[in-house]
Amino acid sequence: MGRTIGHPLHHNDGMTIRVGLIGAGNIGTSHARDLAFAVSGAAVSAVFDADAERAHDLASEVGAIPFARADDLIGSPDVDAVLIASPDDAHAEQALACLAAGKPTLCEKPLAPEESDALRVVEAEVAGGRRLIMMGFMRRFDPGYSSLKAELGASGIGEPLIVNNIHRNMSAPYGLASERTLTNMVIHEFDINRWLLDEEYASVQVLTGRSGPYTPDGERDPLLVILQTTSGVLVEIEAFVNARYGYEVICRVTGSEGSAVMGDGSYVTRSARGHRGQAVPELWLGRFADAYRLQLQSWIDQLSGRGRPAGASAWDGYVATIVANRAIQALRSGVRIGVDLPERPPLYT
Numbered sequence: 001m002g003r004t005i006g007h008p009l010h011h012n013d014g015m016t017i018r019v020g021l022i023g024a025g026n027i028g029t030s031h032a033r034d035l036a037f038a039v040s041g042a043a044v045s046a047v048f049d050a051d052a053e054r055a056h057d058l059a060s061e062v063g064a065i066p067f068a069r070a071d072d073l074i075g076s077p078d079v080d081a082v083l084i085a086s087p088d089d090a091h092a093e094q095a096l097a098c099l100a101a102g103k104p105t106l107c108e109k110p111l112a113p114e115e116s117d118a119l120r121v122v123e124a125e126v127a128g129g130r131r132l133i134m135m136g137f138m139r140r141f142d143p144g145y146s147s148l149k150a151e152l153g154a155s156g157i158g159e160p161l162i163v164n165n166i167h168r169n170m171s172a173p174y175g176l177a178s179e180r181t182l183t184n185m186v187i188h189e190f191d192i193n194r195w196l197l198d199e200e201y202a203s204v205q206v207l208t209g210r211s212g213p214y215t216p217d218g219e220r221d222p223l224l225v226i227l228q229t230t231s232g233v234l235v236e237i238e239a240f241v242n243a244r245y246g247y248e249v250i251c252r253v254t255g256s257e258g259s260a261v262m263g264d265g266s267y268v269t270r271s272a273r274g275h276r277g278q279a280v281p282e283l284w285l286g287r288f289a290d291a292y293r294l295q296l297q298s299w300i301d302q303l304s305g306r307g308r309p310a311g312a313s314a315w316d317g318y319v320a321t322i323v324a325n326r327a328i329q330a331l332r333s334g335v336r337i338g339v340d341l342p343e344r345p346p347l348y349t
């Protein structure tokens with residue numbers, strides 16, 4: 001179904017940012033509901049999905065118009081900004097189309113699984129001379145990670161020396177294979193540890209061990225990723241996509257003066273029937289609900305000229321993809337791989 005010409009649901013009132021959504025799956029639906037019902041100054045004006053019925057259903061729910069083609073949505077005068085929530089392999093081409101149309105874009109992670117595709121997006125943005133892309137690395141907006149970052153430095157736990165990260169899913173999302181685990185899932189840790197420590201990685205190594213009964217033949221799960229930053233901080237990431245018990249993310253930073261850990265701090269402890277404990281969320285949507293909403297509010301505020309620049313850039317997306325690709329080399333070869341980054345263009349300084 002195409003756009004209904006002459007009957008836009010959302011007029012340009014100059015105060016509302018009208019977002020066009022590409023990809024109406026798990027996260028696209030969550031983002032659309034947040035934008036329509038929880039974020040101020042925003043509306044969802046258009047939805048495209050490769051599955052026309054999905055686009056139609058979500059569009060009806062949030063008061064948007066379903067589009068039959070991504071390019072038409074991106075070019076629509078009723079779309080001020082675009083949110084890309086399609087599968088990983090579609091992000092780069094869609095981001096390039098948004099840049100060509102001059103539309104601000106929030107792109108879900110990863111910017112691209114392939115380094116060369118991520119580079120094309122960065123080069124196009126640099127050529128345009130304007131930062132239009134924000135990456136959906138929403139952990140940068142998570143209250144837990146923000147509190148943890150505040151602990152780093154002289155007044156908290158001193159100089160960080162080692163970071164332990166745990167990232168577990170109940171079962172492999174999208175049937176993730178081991179290498180895709182690095183570009184799709186562990187990419188969150190590649191970004192957030194770099195943000196927490198405010199420095200780049202120098203090397204990466206990936207260890208595999210015994211896999212559990214739910215791991216498909218030929219795949220390796222869990223993975224233990226060990227990075228070293230340029231100043232020598234050790235960053236350890238344990239990724240386990242078939243953990244069965246729930247979704248869990250933990251980050252512990254140990255420094256020269258103490259240690260700080262971020263886990264599931266926002267969940268209550270229930271005591272009943274002889275047991276004391278907490279529910280474990282099944283999905284990222286439960287654990288990071290606040291982060292997703294805060295990220296969207298920040299994006300909309302920035303586009304409305306009300307908020308300070310915040311969030312990850314296309315450059316951050318490119319760096320995370322480079323690190324993930326080096327990690328794939330490390331997984332394949334079993335040896336430690338150096339991480340050499342290209343020079344950061346002035347647009348991103």
Ligand SMILES: NC(=O)c1ccc[n+]([C@@H]2O[C@H](COP(=O)([O-])OP(=O)(O)OC[C@H]3O[C@@H](n4cnc5c(N)ncnc54)[C@H](O)[C@@H]3O)[C@@H](O)[C@H]2O)c1
Nearest residue numbers: 023024025026027028049050051085086087088090108109
């Ligand atoms: N930031 C986060 O924490 C987070 C969480 C979940 C997903 N994601 C990312 O969001 C993206 C979508 O994940 P999901 O869990 O919603 O997946 P999903 O499979 O639930 O949804 C993907 C949707 O995209 C549609 N689609 C397929 N090809 C398309 C195309 N070329 N253009 C437009 N739509 C297309 C599918 O029909 C489906 O509705 C992935 O890239 C994933 O990495 C990020």
